[in-house]
Amino acid sequence: MIVKDVVNQSKPLDKVFQALADGTRRDLVERLIRGPASVSELAQPLAMSLPAVMQHLQVLEASGLVRSEKTGRVRTCHIEPAALRLAEAWLGEQRTGWERGLDRLGDFLTEKTDE
Amino acid sequence: MIVKDVVNQSKPLDKVFQALADGTRRDLVERLIRGPASVSELAQPLAMSLPAVMQHLQVLEASGLVRSEKTGRVRTCHIEPAALRLAEAWLGEQRTGWERGLDRLGDFLTEKTDE
């Protein structure tokens, strides 16, 4: 969305969640959590062309979830856990907000039955 | 993707992360965490048409993040925290996997310097 990119600067969370919204990309993350890997290592178990895998990796890099550097002819990719934590933090905030809500409701009900 | 929907049955995580990949929808979640609301209450602060908001709500409902029921002419929406926890759990698994990796690396390095 042009408006969103200009006005809202397309927040980091957008890109992280968007990146994780695809099963193939989550598979890549799960693989990279176990350690760095080259592009073709990553592509080998996936039923798709190499360029397709590269595009997924580009999305992951744009989201900050993955970094890579090329030495010689092989590009090695690794996880960037900060981006993972960013998403986890947002979800955690929502959950604690919800739990505080339940507490307040609990207090309210206790007050009610106490008076 | 037709293949993904057929072969991969479009996993719940796909839908949850996809739903959260949009800032407007995250705003809706943040609002609903503070308590239930009607469609027009939810739409009021958002700079878009009512049908657009409804479409976002449909995405949220399809992902399991939000439920709603209609009484009279007003549909009341509320959060379904289970879906939130599903996403948080996946992220948590990745993070702990990463941390275990760091531990193993630490052990490896200690062994090395100890011998």
Added chain:
DNA sequence: AAGAAAGTTAAGCAACTACTTGACTATCAG
């Protein structure tokens, strides 16, 4: 130098997304 291996670029395509406007259906209030 010749070929294989690893990756990259580009173009194209079908499906999906995030909207829009306009017309319509219920429900409630006076």
Added chain:
DNA sequence: CTGATAGTCAAGTAGTTGCTTAACTTTCTT
């Protein structure tokens, strides 16, 4: 009954996504 309120349905559209194949560039290996 009439009108306002709350929501819904349908169609259309610009832009994005997830792939594909074909052609290319680098960097090893022999």
